[in-house]
Amino acid sequence: MKKIFLSMxxxxxxxxxxxxxxxxxxxxxxxxxxxxxxxNIKADNNQVMSVLNAQSxxxxxxxxxxxxxxxxxxxxxxxNENYLESEKYPKATFKGSITDAGKVNFKxxxxxxxxxSGDLTIHGVTNKATTKGNIIVKGGKITGNSVFVVALADYKxxxxxxxxxxxxxxxxxxxxxxxxxxx
Amino acid sequence: MAGKAKKIAIxxxxxxxxxxxxxxxxxxxxxQDVADAAGKKVTAIELYHSFTTDSVAAKxxxxxxxxxxxxxxxxxxxxxxxxxxVLIKTATEGASVNCTMEGPASNIxxxxxxxxxxxxxxxxxxxxxxxxxxxxxxVRCYLAN
Numbered sequence: 001m002k003k004i005f006l007s008m009x010x011x012x013x014x015x016x017x018x019x020x021x022x023x024x025x026x027x028x029x030x031x032x033x034x035x036x037x038x039x040n041i042k043a044d045n046n047q048v049m050s051v052l053n054a055q056s057x058x059x060x061x062x063x064x065x066x067x068x069x070x071x072x073x074x075x076x077x078x079x080n081e082n083y084l085e086s087e088k089y090p091k092a093t094f095k096g097s098i099t100d101a102g103k104v105n106f107k108x109x110x111x112x113x114x115x116x117s118g119d120l121t122i123h124g125v126t127n128k129a130t131t132k133g134n135i136i137v138k139g140g141k142i143t144g145n146s147v148f149v150v151a152l153a154d155y156k157x158x159x160x161x162x163x164x165x166x167x168x169x170x171x172x173x174x175x176x177x178x179x180x181x182x183x
Numbered sequence: 184m185a186g187k188a189k190k191i192a193i194x195x196x197x198x199x200x201x202x203x204x205x206x207x208x209x210x211x212x213x214x215q216d217v218a219d220a221a222g223k224k225v226t227a228i229e230l231y232h233s234f235t236t237d238s239v240a241a242k243x244x245x246x247x248x249x250x251x252x253x254x255x256x257x258x259x260x261x262x263x264x265x266x267x268x269v270l271i272k273t274a275t276e277g278a279s280v281n282c283t284m285e286g287p288a289s290n291i292x293x294x295x296x297x298x299x300x301x302x303x304x305x306x307x308x309x310x311x312x313x314x315x316x317x318x319x320x321x322v323r324c325y326l327a328n
Contacts, residue, residue, distance in 0.1 A: 026281055026307060026318050027262045046262045046283055047320045049307045062308035066247065067320060073214045090305060176263055182313060 021054040021106070023142050028177030030063060034168040041075060041167065043068040050177045052144065057101030059116060059144075061094040061175070083157050089124045096129075104135045111136050116146065122155040133175070142179040147172060215302065217323045218286060220249040222300040227254030227280040231273035234306040234319050245303045251327045252280050253298040259291055267291075269299065269324070278316035281307075286325035298327035 028048035034041040047067040052059050065086035070076040080086040096118010098104070104112040112135045120129040133146030149170050152159065159167045225233075225245070230252055233241040254271035257279060262268050267288040270279035282299045291297060301324030309317035 022313055024310075024313070024315050027260075027268050027283070029263045044264065046264060046266060046268075047281065047304065047307065047322065049309070049315075049317065051310050051313060051315060053313075060310070064304050064307060064320065066304045067322060069322070072210070073212045074210060076214075091308065093308070178263055182315065 022182035023052045023054065023179035024182050025050050025177050025179050028061070028175070028179075030061070030176075031174045032068075033172045033174070035172070036166055036168050038166045041070070043070045043076075043079065045069070048175075048177060050144070050179070051182075052098075052142070052179055054101070054104070054106045054142075057098040059094075059096055059098055059118070061177075063092050065090060065092055083159065084123055089122075092120075092122045094118055094120050094129070098135070104137070106135075106137055106142065109137050109139065120150070122150070123157050125155045127154055140181075142181075144175065144177045144179065146175045149173070214323075215249070217249055217300055217302060218325045220300065222249045222251030222327065224251045224253070227252050227271040228274045230280060230303075231275060231278060231319055235275070238306070242305070246305050248303060249300060250303050250321065251298050251300045252282070252321060253296065254280065256291060256293050256295050256297055259288070259293060269297075270318070271297070271299065273319075275316055277314065278309075279318050280321055281318035282321040282324040284325070285323040288326070291326070300325045300327045 026049050027046055028050045029044065029046050030048050031042060031044045045063050045067045048061060048063045050059070050061045065084050066080060068076070068079065070079065096116060098114045099117050100115055104114060114133055114135055115130065116133050117130040119126050129148070131146050131148035133144060136143040136145070149172055151170050153169065223245070230245065230250070233244065252271060254273070256269055257272045258270040260268050262283065267284040269282045269284060269288065269291055271282065273279060282301055299321065301321035304320040304322055306319045307317040309315050
């Protein structure tokens with residue numbers, strides 16, 4: 001009888017740790033920045049879904065391209081209609097993992113530099129991507145951030161000659177997600 | 184002859200100015216006005232149901248349109264840019280209409296019934312394995328009525 005109780009308690013404990021190891025957000029932030037001598041362009045997306053499995057290191061992001069918002073309405077229009085073709089390719093995703101998740105102690109406050117690697121899909125094109133980032137643990141809250149660069153040509157995003165001088169060929173992407181624990 | 188050249192020059196000048204003015208207004212075209220727009224009325228339950236059962240119709244009827252979505256507030260939080268995010272309940276556990284506020288939000292209370300106007304961006308991806316449901320996103324939101 002005692003043994004049954006013990007194994008039940010052990011099972012419950014395992015189940016609890018397993019669920020306690022998953023973090024998610026549906027309102028993370030990803031922004032991008034294009035810098036040229038002609039102009040700087042920035043757009044923000046605050047509707048990013050991301051799931052982080054602390055145990056396995058699995059990490060995924062998904063966003064609606066239409067949720068990128070620009071200062072100028074015309075830029076937003078061109079971005080959706082001509083460059084990212086958001087009607088045809090409504091989502092951008094990343095599916096991969098923190099390759100060195102073992103370095104992170106999700107229970108102790110600190111900033112942990114990590115490497116993230118996986119498949120990045122933008123504009124219907126998937127490429128392998130590896131980048132550096134940080135996992136920040138503070139008061140039980142988990143934040144993930146990273147800054148990396150993508151080349152538009154790698155994702156078959158064509159910029160018309162007319163505005164070539166205004167849009168950088170490489171775009172800086174900033175990821176900043178504050179996660180909730182999945183209960 | 185001189186008179187004709189002058190007329191042509193004036194014509195070109197007028198066209199150039201008109202072009203510049205048109206270009207300037209296009210370049211500075213404002214974002215869609217949400218605060219004063221009449222939103223298409225729909226309940227959060229209907230809206231979510233539409234996206235999960237007939238995505239083609241949902242896309243046609245709702246995406247990039249100003250909607251006025253009503254329902255019960257399940258949570259109020261702030262995103263990293265300090266914008267208020269209001270979640271409105273749907274009939275699916277864990278799935279919400281996810282509203283990022285542009286207008287004032289201090290009067291919104293959890294559990295209350297509200298109507299929110301905003302632009303619908305579509306439905307986000309969930310994670311079936313982890314039991315995380317995708318939300319329907321409404322952005323640049325204002326409290327209606």
